[in-house]
Amino acid sequence: MALSKEELKDAIEEKATKSPKPQLYIKDFYKCDPDSKPRVIKNVANEMVRDGRLMFWSSGSTTMYAIPGRIQNEEGA
Amino acid sequence: MAKHETPLLDQLESGPWPSFVTDIKRQAEKKPECWDILGVLELSYKERITHWKHGGIVGVFGYGGGIVGRYVDLPKRFPGVEHFHTIRVAQPASKYYSTANLRQLMDLWEKHGSGMTNFHGSTGDIILLGTRTENLEPFFWDLTHDMGQDLGGSGSNLRTPANCVGQSRCEWSCYDTEEACHHLTMHYQDEIHRPAFPYKFKFKFSGCPNDCVAAIARSDVSVIGTWRDDIRIDQAGVKEYVAGNYPANGGAHSGKDWGPFDIQKEVIGLCPTECMWMEGDELKIDDKECTRCMHCINVMPRALRPGADQGATICVGAKAPILDGAQFSTLIVPFMKISKDNDFEELIDFIETIWDWWMEVGKNRERVGETMQRVGLPTFLSVMGIEPIPQHIREPRSNPYIFWKEEEVEGGFERDIIEFRKRHAA
Numbered sequence: 001m002a003l004s005k006e007e008l009k010d011a012i013e014e015k016a017t018k019s020p021k022p023q024l025y026i027k028d029f030y031k032c033d034p035d036s037k038p039r040v041i042k043n044v045a046n047e048m049v050r051d052g053r054l055m056f057w058s059s060g061s062t063t064m065y066a067i068p069g070r071i072q073n074e075e076g077a
Numbered sequence: 078m079a080k081h082e083t084p085l086l087d088q089l090e091s092g093p094w095p096s097f098v099t100d101i102k103r104q105a106e107k108k109p110e111c112w113d114i115l116g117v118l119e120l121s122y123k124e125r126i127t128h129w130k131h132g133g134i135v136g137v138f139g140y141g142g143g144i145v146g147r148y149v150d151l152p153k154r155f156p157g158v159e160h161f162h163t164i165r166v167a168q169p170a171s172k173y174y175s176t177a178n179l180r181q182l183m184d185l186w187e188k189h190g191s192g193m194t195n196f197h198g199s200t201g202d203i204i205l206l207g208t209r210t211e212n213l214e215p216f217f218w219d220l221t222h223d224m225g226q227d228l229g230g231s232g233s234n235l236r237t238p239a240n241c242v243g244q245s246r247c248e249w250s251c252y253d254t255e256e257a258c259h260h261l262t263m264h265y266q267d268e269i270h271r272p273a274f275p276y277k278f279k280f281k282f283s284g285c286p287n288d289c290v291a292a293i294a295r296s297d298v299s300v301i302g303t304w305r306d307d308i309r310i311d312q313a314g315v316k317e318y319v320a321g322n323y324p325a326n327g328g329a330h331s332g333k334d335w336g337p338f339d340i341q342k343e344v345i346g347l348c349p350t351e352c353m354w355m356e357g358d359e360l361k362i363d364d365k366e367c368t369r370c371m372h373c374i375n376v377m378p379r380a381l382r383p384g385a386d387q388g389a390t391i392c393v394g395a396k397a398p399i400l401d402g403a404q405f406s407t408l409i410v411p412f413m414k415i416s417k418d419n420d421f422e423e424l425i426d427f428i429e430t431i432w433d434w435w436m437e438v439g440k441n442r443e444r445v446g447e448t449m450q451r452v453g454l455p456t457f458l459s460v461m462g463i464e465p466i467p468q469h470i471r472e473p474r475s476n477p478y479i480f481w482k483e484e485e486v487e488g489g490f491e492r493d494i495i496e497f498r499k500r501h502a503a
Contacts, residue, residue: 025441026233027275038436039273046271049141056232056272059132060145060163062442063232063272066134073134 002035008044013053016067023057023064023071080109081116085123101193108192110157110207117155128155135162135210137217141271143228144213160209164190165202165229166220167262170255171242172197181224189216199295199397200279201239202229233276235268239296240282241289249374250284251302251387252415258282260421261428274432275439285383286369292395292406297445298428299392299406300415304384307364308373314380315340315360325376344373388414391427393457394446404446407454409461411468427461434460 003011011032016024029041045065048054057064057071079102090096098115105111117128133146145163152159166182182203186192191207198204208216220226229237238261241247243254261280262269268278281292284302292299317323318338324331325338340360345353352366353373360380362373369390374381391413392406413423431445439448449457458465483490 025275026272027441030437037433039433042273042436046141049271050139055134056136056141057132057134058136058142058145058232058272060231061277063141063234071134 002040003033005044008033008036008041009048009053012041012045012048013067016054016065016070023066025062025064029065079115080105080112081119083115083119086115086119104192107187110161110191111193113149113155113157114161114191114193114207117149117151117158120151129161133162135213137213137228139270140217140228142231142234142269145231147207158207161191161207162210162213164205164208164213164216165198165200165231165237166205167227167229167237168197168201168203168239170240170258171245172201173242173245178224182226185216185219185224189219200229200236201290202237228270230269230277233272233274234270234278235265235273236277236279237269238262238265238280238282239290241284243282243284247284248378249287249302249371249383251304251383252284252389253417254282254284254300254302256417257300257415257421257424260417261425264421264425274436276442276444278432278435278445280428286371286390287375293392294395294403294405295397296395296406297393298431299395300389300424301392302383302387302415303369303390303412304387305412306384306386308362308367308384309382310360310362311380311382312359315377316358318377318380319358323377323379327378340377344376347372388412391424393431394444394449396444396446401447401450404450406446407449408468409458409463411466430461 002008012029015029015032019028021028026038026042026045029045030036030038033041045054049056049065052068054065055068055071057066083098086098089098101111101115105115121127128150130148130150133148135146136142136144143165145165147161147163149155149158149161169178183192183194186194186205189208189212190205193206195204195206217228220228238258240254240258241250243252244250245255258280267273278298279296280298280300281290281296282300283290283292286301286303288299288301292301314323318325319340321338325343340355345355345360349370349372350366350368352363354361364384374383389412390408391410393409394404395406396404410427413427415421415424435445435448438452439445443451454469455465458469
């Protein structure tokens with residue numbers, strides 16, 4: 001059975017926090033709940049960005065997700 | 078007054094062609110940070126290494142695309158380009174601008190950015206080059222509130238859809254490309270502004286097979302106008318071309334004397350499927366052999382027109398060269414009616430079936446055309462629920478094996494081996 005939205009948010013946050021990689025692709029979050037459709041996971045991840053629990057990192061061609069503070073802000077780096 | 082010595086770049090101004098170096102120097106008189114672009118580029122030419130850092134976390138609130146973070150790795154030496162972010166602005170449909178709109182946009186960009194632009198990026202957006210992080214929100218506010226324009230797509234988003242001039246100016250357009258592009262742009266606002274996919278995804282809408290927006294070369298879903306009845310022939314017009322009274326190609330290439338028009342040589346002889354011939358002074362076409370190359374229509378536009386039963390061919394999977402080389406999109410649906418009467422429902426269903434599959438099966442940074450190549454066209458067609466047709470086949474098969482599915486075999490794969498051995502002794 002698919003996780004509830006809040007459970008999914010917690011699972012995504014845990015994944016993004018514990019992953020050795022600071023930035024994750026959206027597909028990395030699919031494993032958080034194999035019963036949820038990719039679009040559901042995408043919508044939840046984007047909602048978490050709006051809530052400030054995740055942030056986007058973009059190369060220009062690809063977008064990744066990260067926990068705020070886990071990735072380096074290039075400004076002043 | 079130049080801030081940096083740039084002898085290598087200066088050489089690029091010496092040829093007969095327009096030089097971007099001259100353009101940047103001119104802009105630097107107004108925007109001093111542009112001297113640092115020249116400085117960092119000169120250094121890269123000398124050291125043969127880039128000094129631009131890749132990507133970043135910058136954006137505007139609520140959006141996950143449209144801004145591309147760019148920073149230089151020598152900010153103390155080149156402070157003007159310490160931040161030099163790119164902004165992608167959605168272009169108007171068919172790239173129709175009023176001069177007032179362009180002036181307003183340029184005023185806005187001079188106020189908040191470097192004033193340097195790229196009209197247009199390969200997706201079609203207006204590319205505004207170079208601004209600082211603190212200018213992004215003020216620019217976005219003015220763009221959306223004062224100008225009513227929006228950011229385009231970037232990253233793993235649906236990219237800004239693009240279309241040709243369509244029926245607004247072109248008599249060959251087989252559907253309303255502007256309506257289709259606008260409708261899908263509005264329908265997919267979330268996918269344009271927030272990342273959704275394993276990688277970028279593009280639509281392009283061309284009204285006829287001339288494909289003026291290069292949909293077949295650049296877009297993951299190429300919607301290319303076509304017709305399924307016969308090319309409309311005005312035999313009186315054909316006679317005028319043959320008599321030399323109408324200029325071929327609508328008068329294009331008329332700067333040189335090409336001699337009298339020769340329909341045999343210039344039209345019939347160049348038909349790729351050899352489906353045209355003359356009977357007396359009448360032009361005949363075997364339309365079932367026509368591959369919609371548009372050559373005859375392009376040469377004799379006052380005599381030949383696309384057929385009247387119009388729609389679009391849907392091809393999937395083009396991309397520019399990145400890892401694997403350039404790839405054209407592959408024909409999937411030979412003909413689909415494209416109509417706003419049903420809110421483009423059939424096209425939207427088609428696109429979303431692709432997305433649902435690709436989001437699950439596509440690898441990170443894999444365009445849908447690469448996923449198709451990896452799994453094979455038969456698998457892709459089966460996912461799309463489309464029966465294979467001869468037009469899907471690029472070339473005859475090169476091996477004798479046919480891989481049947483169990484449901485295609487009478488009685489399935491279960492066999493009574495004893496019964497079998499009675500007839501086929503080992």
